[in-house]
Amino acid sequence: MSTPHNQAQVGEIAQTVLMPGDPLRAKFLAETYLEDVHQFNAVRNMLGYTGTYKGKKVSIMGSGMGQPSIGIYSHELFSQYGVEAIIRIGSCGALIENVHLRDVIIAQGACTDSNFAHQFELPGTYSAISSYDLLEKAVAHAKEKNVNYHVGNIIASDIFYHFNQGTTQKWASMGCLGVEMESYALFATAARLGKKALTLLTVSDSLVTDEQTTPEEREKTFTAMMEIALEIA
Ligand SMILES: O=P(O)(O)O[C@H]1O[C@H](CO)[C@@H](O)[C@H]1O
Numbered sequence: 001m002s003t004p005h006n007q008a009q010v011g012e013i014a015q016t017v018l019m020p021g022d023p024l025r026a027k028f029l030a031e032t033y034l035e036d037v038h039q040f041n042a043v044r045n046m047l048g049y050t051g052t053y054k055g056k057k058v059s060i061m062g063s064g065m066g067q068p069s070i071g072i073y074s075h076e077l078f079s080q081y082g083v084e085a086i087i088r089i090g091s092c093g094a095l096i097e098n099v100h101l102r103d104v105i106i107a108q109g110a111c112t113d114s115n116f117a118h119q120f121e122l123p124g125t126y127s128a129i130s131s132y133d134l135l136e137k138a139v140a141h142a143k144e145k146n147v148n149y150h151v152g153n154i155i156a157s158d159i160f161y162h163f164n165q166g167t168t169q170k171w172a173s174m175g176c177l178g179v180e181m182e183s184y185a186l187f188a189t190a191a192r193l194g195k196k197a198l199t200l201l202t203v204s205d206s207l208v209t210d211e212q213t214t215p216e217e218r219e220k221t222f223t224a225m226m227e228i229a230l231e232i233a
């Protein structure tokens with residue numbers, strides 16, 4: 001069996017999948033941390049790997065950028081491959097002053113400007129939240145490893161280059177810690193299919209101070225977040 005976007009056979013993918021947006025971050029992680037690794041997907045270069053971490057079977061696969069992309073991959077993983085939990089390991093922009101470059105955000109919930117949840121025809125606004133079970137474990141590991149972490153809400157936007165300069169400040173005024181582009185669709189897909197999801201983000205840039213990390217740093221150096229995800233997988 002395969003899907004239009006994933007050439008893996010059933011059984012090749014672990015019950016927990018770590019998902020960075022960047023498929024090269026998936027490759028780095030698999031090559032750096034996993035043993036007995038094999039690559040299960042290369043369709044559209046959305047690289048996916050399964051291996052073991054401390055004896056535990058774990059998969060890592062890129063999600064691409066944006067809610068439509070993670071909506072496709074997470075739906076297929078949950079509904080076709082028996083995946084029970086997806087942990088997104090992404091980069092984000094900091095929206096408030098006390099969230100610094102390279103800090104880790106553990107997303108409790110995600111707001112959005114996307115219409116992803118309109119498909120559910122709910123009689124109101126859906127609040128997308130992470131799995132408390134995964135969240136609790138991530139916080140425990142972050143504490144144990146002395147990671148600079150924050151737990152709270154984020155904004156999962158359909159837009160990277162906002163023409164209206166004030167947009168992200170409005171989300172900051174509602175307590176959102178960071179901006180990224182996938183978590184709302186991931187949390188909603190998991191909820192609809194009765195599965196678990198969590199997002200861990202490393203701050204790659206600050207919309208407050210304009211500091212930035214390089215593309216290579218985003219690919220290879222966000223290891224505190226990667227290690228938390230591997231421990232709780
Ligand atoms: O680094 P990743 O996981 O791709 O996450 C962030 O980076 C991309 C934008 O540069 C978006 O996908 C955003 O969510």
Ligand SMILES: O=c1cc[nH]c(=O)[nH]1
Binds near residue numbers: 179
């Ligand atoms: O969506 C994103 C991801 C990283 N940094 C941003 O500013 N936005």
